[in-house]
Amino acid sequence: MSRRTLLRSTAVGVGAVTLPALLAACGSGPGGNKNEVTVGSNASDAVPKTAFQAAFDAYEKESGKKVKVNTKDHNDFQENINRYLQGTPDDVFMWFAGYRMQYFAEKGLLTDISDVWQGFTGFSDALKAQSTHAGKQYFVPYYYYPWAVFHRKSLFASKGYQQPKTWDEFIALAKQMSKDGTPVAFSDKDGWPAMGTFDYIDMRLNGYDFHKSLMAGKEAWTDPKVRNVFDTWRELMPYYQKGALGRTWEEAGQSLQQRKTGMAVFGMPHPGSQFPENERDDIDFFAFPEIDPQHGQGAVEAPIDGFLIARKSKNISGAKNLLTWLGKPKAEDVYLRHDPNNVAVNSGAETSGYSALQKKSAELVAGAQQISQFLDRDTRPDFASTVMIQAIQEFIGNPKDVDGLCNKIERQKKTIFSQTAD
Known part of the structure; x- marks a missing residue:
């Protein structure tokens, strides 16, 4: 099953x-x-x-x-x-x-x-x-733990890659990386890993308040703002690992550890648990890039x-x-x-023994203007499980029909949010 x-x-x-x-x-x-x-x-x-x-x-x-x-x-x-x-x-x-x-x-x-x-x-x-x-x-x-874009410090240093701050710089980096191999590790067999990317693009394009309202069922998924999220996401897809729907997050993390991919949108424990202890100091990250300067990088996904x-x-x-x-x-x-x-x-809590990665993570969250929990934690569980997992996987499989996808999500959302949570 x-x-x-x-x-x-x-x-x-x-x-x-x-x-x-x-x-x-x-x-x-x-x-x-x-x-x-x-x-x-x-x-x-x-x-x-x-x-x-x-x-x-x-x-x-x-x-x-x-x-x-x-x-x-x-x-x-x-x-x-x-x-x-x-x-x-x-x-x-x-x-x-x-x-x-x-x-x-x-x-x-x-x-x-x-x-x-x-x-x-x-x-x-x-x-x-x-x-x-x-x-x-x-x-x-x-x-x-924060979600961000994780990578190996040594890989970036050896290839001369620079951490991007904007979406255009992010796409340019992915294009540069594609000359050396697969730029971005990507998986969604588990049904939830890709949600982190959706959340960040939505918050960077439309702001934290809109994202929270969307998760609460108060915004229409047919709104052009939402369609723009999927359209923007599609720009990154040529640089992903192929076969994401058949790959677990562990396998994506292992590809990062094995230098088969260059970076990945993950939560902090995901690459950390796939790297041997003697290589964890090589893990680094950058905040998910800015898309609209109006919203900057102020919102951070940090599940508790x-x-x-x-x-x-x-x-x-x-x-x-x-x-x-x-x-x-x-x-x-x-x-x-x-x-x-x-x-x-x-x-x-005692923080003197924190690794460089933990210290940087704490600083990222401490400097956040808003903190989100994650798509499947910020909305109704039934909506996340019965609608959004399938919707995002459908998008990954066929990223061209955004209008049809958004119309379908909106119809299902209206049905679910009109019901009392049982």
């Missing part, structure tokens, strides 16, 4: 996928074990999986309590989150800030942790806002990941105790010692 089919069946609540096979929570039965907290984890890649385990081990040592981690494939976790939360979820689960959190809070599938937040320090008002729905907190932020408590948690007091610890700077310090591909959200 394809990822698109899985997502479609999940979002509308139908289909043949059985949740226990994908996201079975290994709970301890009715009432739960009060000395054990179960955690549903989407950290299936080796680096974050190891880092999270180190953090949970540190909590166990300090608290004397047990943490049982149930790790599932990252994509499977995201595709089946609706059923997971309505079924037999773990006490705590990993998820995303902003709209993605608010959506499930509105559906009554999360536990209010406003009491936990009363003891927190080091979180900005902006972070608290990303963790809040209807005046209550439901989310503990843990780290963030963290923890929530399911409403059906069997051990809410234990879950709150774990989240109280995870919200402390030292909890982030433990994690980041094992995963240098993210940036701490708590101002009290």
